[in-house]
Amino acid sequence: MSTLNTTTTATTTCFHCHETCEEDKVRFDDKDFCCVGCKLVYEVLNENNLCNYYAISDNPGINRKNSYLGNRFAFLDEEQIINKLISFKSNNEIHIRFHIPNMHCSSCIWLLENFSRIDKGVIRSQVDFVSKELLIVFNTSLTNLRNIVEQLTLIGYEPELNLNKVSNHSFLKKSNARIYKIGLAGFAFGNIMLLSFPEYLSGGIFGAEDFRHLFRYIIVVLALPVFFYSASEFFINSFRSFRQQVVNIDVPIAIGILAMFLRSLYEITSGTGPGYFDSMSGLVFFMLIGRNFQDKTYQWLSFNRDYTSYFPIAVTRYNGLKEETVLVNDVVKGDRLKIRNHEIIPADVKLLNQSAHIDYSFVSGESTPVKVNKGELIYAGAKLLNGPIDVLVDQATSNSYLTKLWNQQSDKVIQISYFQKMVNIISRWFVLVTVLIAVSSFAYWYSTDFTKAINAFTSVLVIACACALALSAPFTFGNIIRLLGKKGIYLRNVQVIEKLADIDTVIFDKTGTLTEPESNHIRYEGDELDDFNLRAIYTIISSSTHPLSVVLAKYLKLKPFSDPELHIEEFPGKGISAMIFGHHYKIGSEEFVTEKKENSSLKSTRVYIGINNEVLGYFSIQNKYRDGIKQLTNDLANHKINLGVISGDDEHERFNLTTLLPEGTHLHFNCKPIDKLNYINELNQHGFKTMMVGDGFNDAGALMHSHVGVAVSNDINNFTPACDAIIMGSNLSKLEKLIRLAKSANRIIIISFIISLVYNFLGLWFAVQGTLSPVIAAILMPISTSSLVIYTVVASSIKARRLGFTK
Amino acid sequence: MKVIILLIIASLTVAIGFLIAFFWSVKTGQFDDDTSPAVRILMDNEITSNEKSKNNHYDN
Structure with missing residues (x-):
């Protein structure tokens, strides 16, 4: 028995993509390239004087090893398809927007914006880096769409072509409206505050009466657009919720704003006081910011990809x-x-x-x-x-087996989140209690002092602020999403965090999730192979496209015989039989090489080697598991979380998995995609909160039906199935900490509720006595909102840092 | 004291001017992409013969 060592040559890195060059490196122009693809990109750039590309940022190049064009883009010659992709067309000019996931640095921007030098028909190219889009305007008489897409693909920036999302500019407009509202509310808040100051500070002795009136009326004018435009969504939402006969978070906010507006309007027109317009605009301003903070989305990531983007x-x-x-x-x-x-x-x-x-x-x-x-x-x-x-x-794409699996509607869509439910319940009680207090204070003062009764009634409605309900969750969750995004964990939306907190079962896919793709443990066992034999084996398997041959060839990395007398016969599912320099080699399964019955209880995939009818030994190829899997699964098990693995592969990894994973982990092999989905559904029906961690199309159904579906990706730009969270493969070991972070987020929110209760009691204490002056409101409101915001953001950041989610 | 009225009018005009400027900048998409303009300005065009950056305005 011997172990094989492959010699490592002195490492050179590719000039273009900076990956380590292997034996078959290409030398050109005094520079090393790892593959012909990378050399080709360099040639194109060099020809067009675009080599600045390499000077702008450190590692701009994208590896081109697996480039294969052929007729892939032939369909772009079709008029009908072109018309579906482009955004504008005139006589001989076409405007088109490409989504280019590979865009990653300033060199990319530079190269793509100088694309007109590579393709002379391009009039203009402009990058939108945030959404990873490239706008190209080209002259149809000088170039065509297929040409442009092929050129882009050649230099490593393959556009994602999808007929379905030609343009979704509607959501862009919507988010702009929110920005306008915030801008307006902020503007009004600042200016009203400025104009109210003299009144607050003078303590009643205000210079001339005219000024007082002038200031107050300017304030009214400033406050009107805030009430009618900026705050409109609160009223619309609460009106909608009334029609559905539920009370949501917008109702207490709308009541507060309405009470403040009417009371202030009355005070100013009757000349009895300065009103609460500053507090009102401030409240609207903060609430809108909270909403915006929580709507943080990763525009360039797609969580909703369906089958169409894969086909x-x-x-x-x-x-x-x-x-x-x-x-x-x-x-x-x-x-x-x-x-x-x-x-x-495709079908x-x-x-x-x-x-x-x-x-x-x-x-x-x-x-x-x-x-x-x-x-x-x-x-x-x-x-x-x-x-x-x-x-x-046999079946068109939309009816195919996989598409059906994908289209199986999960009940998740209509499921209202737990937190939302809680907020709605609290909102209902909040409204009820506030109105009760307002009415009882009105009743208390009614007999003695009618004006005071009205005063107390409105004051209670004004000061009872639901801001903790409306702000603490958006800021806590929004902050956490941002921090996680920096660490390569992307959550679909804020609801995912709260769902993460009650996960009690984690199910992993094996291939590509627990194991590292394209990375294997390879060992040789048996009689030693000399150099000649190794090179012969390498030469033979290099010609085969079987994945095991590819894996083995990559591992051996030798110089193939340059001109072998080679006769190869490949037996699919069995192995290769080959004659080389008069020697007969058999490479393949145990049964094929040893001609004995296969031992099915093996713990690894083996490739047997036989030379001239003599079995020499075998290469054992084991999946390489990601680092930290043992630690992760142990931590999960220690927190009483059930574990499971469902794999589409056969049982040969069972032994390794049982030693790697903690006791009690359920292992399922030979699972078809539909089995995975059914397994998750079954767990759901038994009341488990499942988290499915998978990577491929085959996990898509299970990912969609699980409580939280986590897609593991090694390259964030690659295809990921529809899911709730995308996590970089290297971060998978942080999964347990992620659940813990989600749990503490809920705790932070509950604490902030308690803090806001204190503020509310303080405010109500003044309000019920009818002594709530605008000054007190103007001080109390900003303090309570800002202290809540600061608490939630700071507390969640500290927690995230403790769990290792910051740099 | 009457000068205060003048000052208030002046300050409000300036503030409204900035508000309009803000709306305009949001509308023309100046906040949409905060990375590439910052990079673009630092890039030299070493060959100036086929300049195309003249029509390099926002496309909206």
Whole structure:
């Protein structure tokens, strides 16, 4: 028995992408490149004098190793498709907005804005970095859309083409309205405060009467737009909630604003006092800021991606003998399609060729490719490994097996969040108690002093401030979302935090979630292999596209024989048999090489090596688990959280998983996507609050149906299925701390409720006596709101830092 | 004391001017992207023959 060591050569990094160059590096222009793709980008940039790209920021280049263009963008020649993608078209000018997920640094901005130098037909290109969009204006007589997209893809900035979201500018407009409202309220708040100051400070002895009146009327004019425009959403929302016969958080706020407005208007017109307009504008200002703070979204991340963004936009269809490009949506049952190598199969189809190799890894999580024979069904979402093939459509994309899975509506959408419920309940009590206090203080003073009774009644409504309800959650949650975003954990919205707090069951997917993708533990066991044999094996497996061959070839990294007399025969699902320099090699499964029955209780995937009918040994290939998984699962188990693993793979990893994970973890293997979904549903029905952690299309159903669906991604720009949170693979070990942070967020909010109760009692103490003056209101309101905001933000930041979520 | 009226009018005019400026800047999208303009201004165009930045205004 021996262990194999591969020698590491002196490391050089690629000039373009800064990744370590392997043996097969390319040298060009005195610079090293890791692959032809990267060299090509450099050549293009060099030709066009764009090498400033490398000077602007440190690591601008995007690795181009897996670039494959072919006819991928052929569909962009179709007029019909072009028209669906572009945003403006005139005689010979087209404006188009691309979403480019790979944009990441200032070099990217520079290169993309100088794109007109690469493609002379481009008139203008402009980057919107925040939403990762690129606006391109081009001359249709000098270039075309396909050309531009291919050029962009070539230099590493592949645009995300999607017919569904041509433009969603409607949400942009909405958020602008909120900004206007905040601006207006802030403006009015400041100026009213300024004009009220003389009155407060003079203690009644105000210079001339005219000034007093003038100031008061200016205040009224300033306050009107605040009441009618800025505060409008509170009234509209509470009106809506009345129609649905519920009381939501907007109701107490609307009552407060209305009471302040009417009372102040009365006071000023009757000349009895200066009114509470400053407090009113301040309240509206703070409330709107709170709302805006909580609406923080990651524009460039997509949490709602559905199947359409995974499938190609267009496919090649046979029309008689002619090939034509059609949109995927237009493909119907009975169509004959041509699928090229490495393309995604867009519908459930029947194979018309003799056989094909299909990679189902994204659909089922199963990492070994499957051989499909003529007439057999291939499910949509699979990737073709050897092509081209002809297929007959059995079910259109919208009816395919996977799409159906995706479309299974979960009840999560209509579920109203727990916190929302709590706030609504508290709001109801808040309104009830406030009105009760107001009415009873009115009744108390009614017999002795009618004006005082009215005064007390309105004062109670004015001062009883629901700001803790309206502000503490937005600021706590909003702050946490921001802090997490900096650490590579992206939550869909604030409700996710509160749902995280009551998770009691965590279910992991195995492949790509617990394990690191494209990273394996490889060991060789058996008789030692000499250099000749190793190189021979390397030469043989280099020609195979089987994932295990690829993994092994990457591990061996040797120099292949340059001109071997090589005869290779590949037996799908079994292995490779090859003759090289007169020696016979068999590489593959145990059964194939040793010709003995396979031992099914193995704990790893093995690739056996046989030379000239003699079995030498095997490479054992084990998944490499992410760092910190043991720690994470132990911590979770210690906090009484149930654990489970559902995997699409077979049982060969069972042994490793049982040693890695704490006792009592439920392990399920050979799960189809629908099994995963059903498992989650079953847990939900038994009252468990489930968190599903997965990475692929095959987890999509389970992610959607779980209480919190967490998608693990190694590259945040990659495809992630619909989920509640996206977490970088390197941060997966922080999952337990994330749950703890969510729990403490709820505690912070409850404490802030208690603080606000104290302020409310203080205010009410003045109000019921009918002695609440505008000065007291003007002092108490800003203090109570700002102290709450400060408390929630500071407390949540400290908690996040303690749990290691800050830099 | 009458001068106060003048001062109030002046200060309110200035304040309203800024409010309008704020609305205008939000409307024209100047807050939409806070990264690329900051980077753009520092980039030199080493070849000035095919200048295209003349029509580099906001596209809205």
